[in-house]
């Protein structure tokens with residue numbers, strides 16, 4: 237039976253289990269919007285900025301272990317959304333972005349808002365699929381999801397010309413392709429088991445691919461914990477994946493985040509074997525390509541990542557296993573732990589003791605505003621075992637990683653590549669996806685005004701994240717970098733910010749708002765924030781600029797470690 241392309245697209249999205257799309261409407265795709273509204277089979281979340289819509293889709297994808305879906309208009313709409321595509325691409329996060337386009341007969345004329353998407357998006361998407369033939373609309377959706385979710389996940393753009401939605405097609409609905417999981421070869425598992433058996437000081441890095449598999453499957457977390465306990469292996473969650481292993485588990489070997497503190501990284505560097513398990517390995521995780529050194533690692537490296545194109549791309553591993561990390565864990569468990577594994581107890585304790593020392597909830601008070609550590613430690617007391625925490629990008633986030641002891645049932649969402657503006661939208665998406673659970677966003681004052689307007693979206697759709705703003709009156713991270721490199725220049729110059737009253741700003745959206753000015757107000761202020769259940773809460777914290785991060789403080793021309 238012949239039907240419109242709009243209907244064909246809607247049915248294809250339904251077949252792919254899409255229940256929510258984040259969008260900013262555009263005239264280039266009203267044909268599709270109108271069909272989606274009429275069918276009412278999926279929720280359209282109308283956002284305030286395409287970056288917000290994009291980041292919500294990224295977060296939703298992570299929360300579902302499916303590609304999240306955003307829908308934006310051509311030209312300016314896409315330009316606004318590109319930060320989220322870039323972030324998803326670098327973070328290996330599945331996402332499908334539907335993008336309106338000019339009419340097919342105008343393509344190439346530089347028609348209103350026209351762009352050449354294949355050229356524009358070639359370095360921040362896995363694929364750009366242009367739908368020119370109405371009969372290929374459904375196939376395009378199936379390919380987009382499959383490509384986005386397979387091997388190294390990432391964003392796929394589907395380009396939909398404005399005149400295609402009312403065209404007719406007889407094509408059948410292209411059903412979702414089965415999810416592919418690649419299993420490790422038995423000889424590779426044998427070799428891995430032999431290397432792990434021989435190692436005196438192994439280090440197991442766990443990252444995003446494992447997290448994706450664990451999101452809906454507690455058995456994955458359990459298998460990792462069992463492997464660690466049976467084989468006596470220290471587990472080090474990587475940058476922005478802290479919830480992969482309980483922070484207080486005695487086998488936690490330290491968080492392999494951005495710029496690991498010297499004491500911890502010094503101990504880690506005594507390792508005689510590194511296994512990157514579901515971690516792509518990046519600039520950040522590898523401490524700027526220094527651990528492991530690229531391209532030739534200074535210690536034997538085993539790289540497990542579900543994509544053969546990635547394993548060996550930057551580093552030369554001694555053993556590369558292009559497979560599901562969960563399958564590798566299960567393969568090792570099947571083999572049974574080596575007899576003398578317990579000898580590694582001391583090595584694990586050495587790493588774990590430093591980890592605990594770094595997690596300790598102590599900080600020095602600051603004279604120019606609250607040390608953000610005080611806020612974060614107070615929040616940690618209120619966090620439920622199933623809470624979601626999101627952070628924007630900025631040095632304030634170092635306090636979250638230093639002071640919050642994450643647990644496996646908690647969810648942590650952020651842009652791994654450090655895109656500002658991700659924190660609020662990700663919190664809104666999480667609050668929509670996990671109703672009735674705590675969702676807390678941590679933001680800097682810089683990132684707040686990039687996409688904080690999505691509080692309006694939270695209000696519109698009735699969800700209630702807690703938004704905590706570290707207002708230090710500057711783009712603090714950049715101030716720190718600038719100071720470290722050019723210590724003689726006046727501190728804060730070029731990074732200073734004049735801010736609104738964020739509490740008043742929050743109230744103007746309809747949120748509850750609390751201002752915390754002094755450390756003595758922290759406990760009450762945070763308790764009040766957690767007591768509000770019926771609308772979003774903005775917690776405006778007047779924080780220290782001198783405390784440049786959880787690890788560094790500016791004092792009279794000195795950078796303390």
Ligand SMILES: Cc1ncc(C[n+]2csc(CCOP(=O)(O)OP(=O)(O)O)c2C)c(N)n1
Nearest residue numbers: 630631632654656680681682683711712713
């Ligand atoms: C979209 C985007 N623009 C610029 C940057 C560069 N950048 C990284 S952190 C930062 C400052 C963040 O300031 P703020 O949100 O106030 O947090 P703080 O560093 O003060 O803790 C900037 C500008 C970025 N990462 N992302």
